Amino acid sequence: MKRPTIKDIATRAGVSKGAVSLALNGRPGVSDATRERVLSVASSLGYRPSSTARALSSASADAVGLVLARPARTLGAESFFFQLIAGIQAELSMALLLQVVDSHEAEIELYRRWWAEHRVDGVFLVDLRVDDPRVPLVESLGLPAVVVGGAGHHGNLTSVWADDAKAMTSVVSYLLSLGHKRIARVAGLPSLLHTARRDAAFQAAAPGGVIVSADYTDERGAAATRELLTGAQRPTAIVYDNDVMAVAGAGVAAELGVAVPAELSIVAFDDSPLCRLIHPPLTALTRDTFAFGARAARALLAVLSGARPTDTEDTTPVLVPRASTAQISS
Amino acid sequence: MKRPTIKDIATRAGVSKGAVSLALNGRPGVSDATRERVLSVASSLGYRPSSTARALSSASADAVGLVLARPARTLGAESFFFQLIAGIQAELSMALLLQVVDSHEAEIELYRRWWAEHRVDGVFLVDLRVDDPRVPLVESLGLPAVVVGGAGHHGNLTSVWADDAKAMTSVVSYLLSLGHKRIARVAGLPSLLHTARRDAAFQAAAPGGVIVSADYTDERGAAATRELLTGAQRPTAIVYDNDVMAVAGAGVAAELGVAVPAELSIVAFDDSPLCRLIHPPLTALTRDTFAFGARAARALLAVLSGARPTDTEDTTPVLVPRASTAQISS
DNA sequence: CTGAAAGCGCTTACAG
DNA sequence: CTGAAAGCGCTTACAG
Numbered sequence: 001m002k003r004p005t006i007k008d009i010a011t012r013a014g015v016s017k018g019a020v021s022l023a024l025n026g027r028p029g030v031s032d033a034t035r036e037r038v039l040s041v042a043s044s045l046g047y048r049p050s051s052t053a054r055a056l057s058s059a060s061a062d063a064v065g066l067v068l069a070r071p072a073r074t075l076g077a078e079s080f081f082f083q084l085i086a087g088i089q090a091e092l093s094m095a096l097l098l099q100v101v102d103s104h105e106a107e108i109e110l111y112r113r114w115w116a117e118h119r120v121d122g123v124f125l126v127d128l129r130v131d132d133p134r135v136p137l138v139e140s141l142g143l144p145a146v147v148v149g150g151a152g153h154h155g156n157l158t159s160v161w162a163d164d165a166k167a168m169t170s171v172v173s174y175l176l177s178l179g180h181k182r183i184a185r186v187a188g189l190p191s192l193l194h195t196a197r198r199d200a201a202f203q204a205a206a207p208g209g210v211i212v213s214a215d216y217t218d219e220r221g222a223a224a225t226r227e228l229l230t231g232a233q234r235p236t237a238i239v240y241d242n243d244v245m246a247v248a249g250a251g252v253a254a255e256l257g258v259a260v261p262a263e264l265s266i267v268a269f270d271d272s273p274l275c276r277l278i279h280p281p282l283t284a285l286t287r288d289t290f291a292f293g294a295r296a297a298r299a300l301l302a303v304l305s306g307a308r309p310t311d312t313e314d315t316t317p318v319l320v321p322r323a324s325t326a327q328i329s330s
Numbered sequence: 331m332k333r334p335t336i337k338d339i340a341t342r343a344g345v346s347k348g349a350v351s352l353a354l355n356g357r358p359g360v361s362d363a364t365r366e367r368v369l370s371v372a373s374s375l376g377y378r379p380s381s382t383a384r385a386l387s388s389a390s391a392d393a394v395g396l397v398l399a400r401p402a403r404t405l406g407a408e409s410f411f412f413q414l415i416a417g418i419q420a421e422l423s424m425a426l427l428l429q430v431v432d433s434h435e436a437e438i439e440l441y442r443r444w445w446a447e448h449r450v451d452g453v454f455l456v457d458l459r460v461d462d463p464r465v466p467l468v469e470s471l472g473l474p475a476v477v478v479g480g481a482g483h484h485g486n487l488t489s490v491w492a493d494d495a496k497a498m499t500s501v502v503s504y505l506l507s508l509g510h511k512r513i514a515r516v517a518g519l520p521s522l523l524h525t526a527r528r529d530a531a532f533q534a535a536a537p538g539g540v541i542v543s544a545d546y547t548d549e550r551g552a553a554a555t556r557e558l559l560t561g562a563q564r565p566t567a568i569v570y571d572n573d574v575m576a577v578a579g580a581g582v583a584a585e586l587g588v589a590v591p592a593e594l595s596i597v598a599f600d601d602s603p604l605c606r607l608i609h610p611p612l613t614a615l616t617r618d619t620f621a622f623g624a625r626a627a628r629a630l631l632a633v634l635s636g637a638r639p640t641d642t643e644d645t646t647p648v649l650v651p652r653a654s655t656a657q658i659s660s
Numbered sequence: 661c662t663g664a665a666a667g668c669g670c671t672t673a674c675a676g
Numbered sequence: 677c678t679g680a681a682a683g684c685g686c687t688t689a690c691a692g
Contacts, residue, residue: 003446005684005685005686006685006686006687007685007686015662015663016662016663016664017663017664017685017686017687018662018663018664018665018687018688019661019662019663021686021687021688022662022687022688025687028661029661029662030661030662031661031662034661034662048443048446048447049447049685049686050386050446050447050448050684050685050686051447051449052382052385052386052391052447052448052449052684052685052686053386053668053684053685053686053687054685054686054687055382055668055686056380056382056383056386056667056668056669056670056684056685056686056687057667057668057685057686057687057688061382063427079409081412082411082412085428085430086430089429089430090430095427095429095449096427096428096429097393097425097426097427097428098415098426098427098428099419099425099426100415100416100419100420113378116333116378116380117378117379117380117381117382118380118382118668119381119382119425218603218606218607244603244607247603247604247607247608248603248607250607251607251608251609254609273548273574273577273578274577274604274607276548277548277574277577277578277580277581277604277608278577278581278607278608278609279581279584279608279609335668335669335670336669336670337669337670345678345679346678346679346680347669347670347671347679347680348671348672348678348679348680348681349677349678349679351670351671351672352671352672352678355671358677359677359678360677360678361677361678364677364678379669379670380668380669380670382668382669382670383668383669383670383671383684384669384670384671385670385684386668386669386670386671386683386684386685386686387669387670387671387672387683387684448684
């Protein structure tokens, strides 16, 4: 009742192990008759190749990796990554190695190790930073990779991204069209590339607009909002870099007696059940993260099969107006 | 610039490959002097063992697996799993294979394959069902496993769980003490073991209390709430099986003009930022899922090192009263 | 087109 | 205590 190996197949099919290997992998070198015989024996035996042995003989590891360098305890709130992972797996038949680390150094170390150990065939790079050291690392390692969310700064790596800048511009235009003059932005982690891109787009579309830096948590989102609403020039609209901060901001507004949307319009970058379920429901930039993950998976598959680097733009997040935004009433 | 193998170490240390292996793994068979020499050569060479080769020679795969059999697109809302995974990894130095599948059959198939391929040393079983077929499967396979969240129905497997029943009882007692007579429950997936446990505890604590079955999504949570609030005997309190449904329920109440908490008290099983951020913030059962994951990881580590099966009870979720619950006013 | 052999990097009996 | 060898299950040149 041991699991069958190519040796067993070879014996029953009356050929050599090498021939079995060639037949199983659809490679030339065996006659069609032999191949068919091998295949039928294999399936009758319920044969499944050992990915371990395969990886050792320097073929594929049949696995890809994704490492998340964010404080583990804050990860739960980020539904983005789970959606992304689910989308990736819908498209990928191989295993996904997922690791949560607490520093960029640990992340770099992990790529080295995974690659050295033949544990993965390739990796997804997320949370791209400006001049991200991971890009030259995987390039020099020769580790196949797809940069998820990096428009620019991804060297010669294949990249899949959405146009944050355009999305941000659409939000600001929308607010301007509602008559808003003082628009503020509560931004995500400053070190992330997309934060920089959104900052720039925001500045360009809303010259003089205030940007307060935060970190995606409800605490910092609330604090930033309090700062903005109690300041000298109170904004009439705030654009948040994620759903959690936007909801926390709405809470602070309520607490301070600032009516939403009458006195303050709120927009969230990245939609979620959270945005839809609260009152008033939040206007948000929505996108299909699941599909985005699937696209990233296809891109990595292409890289693994030797395709040259590509740069794929995903659909731009779409603004979904809800009750948290309105015409300025002053 | 190839990575060093035990052969390289053996050459430089002037010993055999076998001796290197023994020395590196801290096993008897080599003198202390030899061991030290080997270790110092290894570290000077920056040696790292190939987990692939190690797995092939039937040692450990240095990885554990977790498969999630839930509709991928709904996973994003479940912060529970991400917290759990983060907690697991905080305690576990090995790799985690994560796979999202869409059927129980696929899940079973995956365990078979992982184990046959020597891809994992053990697995975490989550979302335990009543008479779960995975339990006899991994037992017969001899696949080391830890059942997460299964109190009962986990055969001879090690299990880590929280006392859902006690938690549910505490919620109902709390509501009864506030004077509530008609308490309802919006339950999660009926097939899950903890749903059954909570159902039973609810029935026992609130005889005659209505239970409506749902599936953790905001849609079903809203529908169940609508059903309850427009029915003949409107409940004065509803206990939801997760945060998303509770928030959706609060939305429906607002829509129907049912005041929370004056006319309706709401409690969520499982706390989250969602519960804290909305208005009124929801009374919830809170627990440290990150710590729960860490505990599960330690349990699996123990199983892997040959410990006999244990049954560990995690801390019972604690009720955190917030503004969504109040004395009955009728 | 096919077979026999070497090799991937380890671990593990088995002799000395 | 140590060395030489076999074996894990594949793949891949290399001969026939």
